[in-house]
Amino acid sequence: MIARDPGGAERHALALAESPLQLLMTVEAVDAGHVRGPVAVHARRGVPGLEDAVRAFGTLPLPPTLDLDVRGHVRSTVGGLGATTLVLGDAFSGRAQALLAARDRWGGRSSGNQCRVVVVDDGLATAHLARVLASPGRLPLVRLGTPATQRRDALGLAARDGLLRRAELGRLRLVTAFEPPHDVREALERAGVRVARARLQWAARVAPAVGGRIGEPVVVVGSALVVDGLLRREPYLAWVRAQAQHGKVRYLPHRREDAGALAHVAAIPGVVVDRVGLPIELRLAGLRPPQRVAALPTSAIALLPATLAPGVRLDATVPEAGWWAPGVDDDLREHLVSIVRVAG
Template sequence: MKASIPGVERNGRSRVREQGSAVAWVESPLQLLCAVEARYAGVAGPEMRVVTRAKLPALKVTRRELAALDLPPGLRIETAEGGRMPRPGRGTAWVLGDAFSGRMQLTSLTAAPARMVLVDDGLATIRLLELLTSRPGTALLRARARSTPSRRVLGTAAAIRLRAAARAGRLTVFTALPVPADLAAAVRGLGAELVTHDFAWLRSQPAVRHPRPAENTVVLGTSLVRNGLIHRDRYLSWLFALKGPLAYFPHRREDPGDLAAVRDHPGVTVYDGGVPVEMTLRDLRPGQRVLSLPSTAVTSLRVLLSARGVPVETVDVPDDWWTPSASISLRSHLQMFAHERASP
């Protein structure tokens, strides 16, 4: 069923009614961008208050970028006072990007929102859907989280609340990710509505604030090195062996020391990070290409750039790049959308 707004398709059991107000809690630039898209698509009510986590430079930069664009009506963005997450009231839709957050899970125990809307938080969104559709009693825990007894109890309780919301027709999943067909069917089987989008609001905005880079090859930075999942020397050797000139867009969690080494390498131009690459790279043209290790940005940029004839290629990570911290299951999860691979 096609929605009235271009770029949005509703696949759930019922159409979301745009009524009432909504409050969103976001902790990353991507979550913030997707909350704006949710308001534009009408899945979160005609009025939405988006509250961003305080003291995160990337969120501050993204807020400034969004303020210069034509935001959907009824939307206001603010920073959390005292760092507190807003509590949804009765009759309010609760928009969330990170259902693995301990703060969110604790609040969900006593909150009673009219509806819950989950927006993208990278590939963790897919893990969340996998856990929600697993056997009853499965806790909502991050892939690399320490499984302490208290976190398991809290994660189990949060899963029960989300499943109950789905059964009552009060849970919407709003995503730009290609959810595998069997997983999508399982999500609908819970009673949740699955709404897919292709960044319709962002595509409607001018890209004049971020002129496209002059380099033909654009490389996206990665957090896998800093997170201890791949070896630093393997990654940098691959990067420096690429034929230049290269435009390098750092990951917001990239190690400053690694980034300094990239800046010093001949033929590589490092562009300021902080803003989602979905915003900075949406004006690329044929003749340019994007290279990246596995990341959610690969999927979203393909959505934005495929019609422009710009390839977005994922590097298939060789076995000897991975560290012992990267389990087989985690590797598989990270590379699940690594189609149209580029050889390292």
């Protein structure tokens, strides 16, 4: 039977995935029933690690309504503008905001033409999105640390207004593993945003069969803070070196770490650099006690407990003041390290 909206239109969803984590959380949202009907997942071409993740996911038992694709852009001919539901992993993405704006221009702003929007996790960006939508002020959806421009602010304001307009109609859902603070959640609910907890149940089911074996006693989750210019390289390498003081370490690179950055890591005695592939929530499911995982602030701190075996320790290190690169302001630092408290 074809799924239809109350108005009679055939129901189908378009999901835009711009990172392996967004891809994983989209699958989770479909598996949990937050997105119904046929779902076309379009993975952005050229994103490090994403095409590998799409190929790996294609070998897994995906929800039957979900179809994976890799394209450089989303075209109306694949249902982007006619979709009755949009699934977005990063509401701060210019591409996602442009798609939302195009959908509004195509369908108009009357209540009957407002498609549903489901926002899935993309790490700390989701926590920041919750705060922006809950704010009494009219704040643009612009990523923290991004230089302000008139065009970017205008697009961010339009995206914010479009999401809250849908919230008033009961057509905005936030599916996240990060529990918003009580005051933020109350403000979201007053605005009409439906908040659902992402529990990674699909990942927990499939992970034991796909994680693979890692023999080293310690796994270090690579961070993009250095290549993003937020953390100094020397203290970061010293932190990795400290993890290898008492035995070998398997280093799982962040997808944005380039060959130059990884060469510094690989030169540390006892460190074996892995390849980018499956999201670490799946990759590390095969660990067993007394193995442990070490990480700097990252979304994985909140997500890994769903798939790690009982007894595998997860150690999160908050960077010391001297580790940060010059020019990183206090608000951005606080945002980046807040994941440790949120997950705890």
